[in-house]
Amino acid sequence: MQKVPTDNQLVIQAKKGHTEAFSTLVDRYRQKVFQSAMGFLHNPDDAEDLTQEIFVKAWNALDGFDQRSAFSTWLYRIAVNKAINVIRKNKIRSFIGLNEAGNEPFSTESNAEEAITVKEQKEEIKKAVDQLNNKQKKAFVLFYYQDLNMKEVAEVLGISQKAVESLVFRARKKLQSIVDRK
Amino acid sequence: MKCNDFNNKLAFREPLKDVTSEMHQHIETCASCMEAFKKTKALFAFIEEEKQVSVSPYINTRIRVQIENQRTRPKMIRPVFVTVMSVILVILGFFSAELFQNQSNMFDSAEIIASEYYFSDNPGTQLEEIWINTYQDE
Known part of the structure; x- marks a missing residue:
């Protein structure tokens, strides 16, 4: 082998x-x-x-x-x-x-109205993620999109684990408040 | 549980997986936190959906082709260098334009003098005066 x-x-x-x-x-x-x-x-x-x-x-x-x-x-x-x-x-x-x-991928939603609502919701979320600052965005993406743990995120960003925890927490709070306001 | 505690806990957890019974109890009685919970759930559903998108298997070929092209192609002039050269050229352009501007002014003033001379009532006297004033002291 x-x-x-x-x-x-x-x-x-x-x-x-x-x-x-x-x-x-x-x-x-x-x-x-x-x-x-x-x-x-x-x-x-x-x-x-x-x-x-x-x-x-x-x-x-x-x-x-x-x-x-x-x-x-x-x-x-x-x-x-x-x-x-x-x-x-x-x-x-x-x-x-x-x-x-933006060239959005073709929607697979059968109901046109539902598709529009989903699209709008997605746009809101995208805008909310874009409002995070660069450090928060990096930590958020590495943690939630790449499924890295806090230690790994800390190594990638060259900061302490505590700092990553704080960044991810603040990013989540900020996203929650932005999404909530809509 | 207070709304603030709920929001803090929600920020630490994955709302699609682990929400405590205490949090569940809270959202059953609090409409605004229920709304926040739903929206956060939608956010994470969106993230999950984006994570499910697969990269094209041809990406590997594209990367290899680009790397091979880089090897065979002579190195391009760096963009910074190009920018600096462009700025220098623009400045030089301004200077040369300035030179031509002055030259045309010179032609203009010569023309004015000539026309004043020829169209004055007594052209010869002006020249005589200049000659007398200039060479008088010698």
Whole structure:
């Protein structure tokens, strides 16, 4: 039986330029990275583009990865930072009127009225999530979308576990109050 | 249980999974907390729904293609460099425009002098005066 290579072994191979090894890492983490991209952008097409950008950035930055932390931690750090940058750029683009109208995925709701209500509700939630500050958003997405535990979130963000708890709690409170106001 | 306690507890928990019986009792008697609970539940249902979306299996191929393209393509000029060069070019453009502006002013003033000279009543006297005033002291 063939032994499954660890992340570290694959990283060493990838650093030598083996794209096959990097592809295996992509296979392992693409869904998780995509989930966090969804948490930030809420649109599958945009999230997929962002996932691609994140992995390409990781490939380009691989030489600088000293392997003191886990590959996943390092990758998620790249993911959240890149996502925040994309959001910032999108804000600028929509401010100067370059962004097209959001291409929402086709609704599967049979009842048109129900579909509109669900769509409106989703829009409200998206807006509420977008109102969180960057730190809260990062912690919230890593905790709820990626299902990382507090310790893992703390490692990705480079802050204490207590700080993460506080960020997640404040994010939840803020979301509750925003959603409540509507 | 007070509404504030309920909200704090709600912020710590996953409303689709673990809500205590105490919290349940509270929302049965408090309409505003029931509303907040429903909305928070909707929020988490939305998150669950987004988490269920799967990434395309072709993403791996797309990433590999982009990485391979980067290897074969010569390095592009960095965008920062392009921005700096553009700013320099704009500044140079302003300076050169300024130069042409001055030149056209010069032509304009020469034209005015010439026309004043030719259309004055006695053109020769002006020149004579200038000549006398300039070379008088020598």
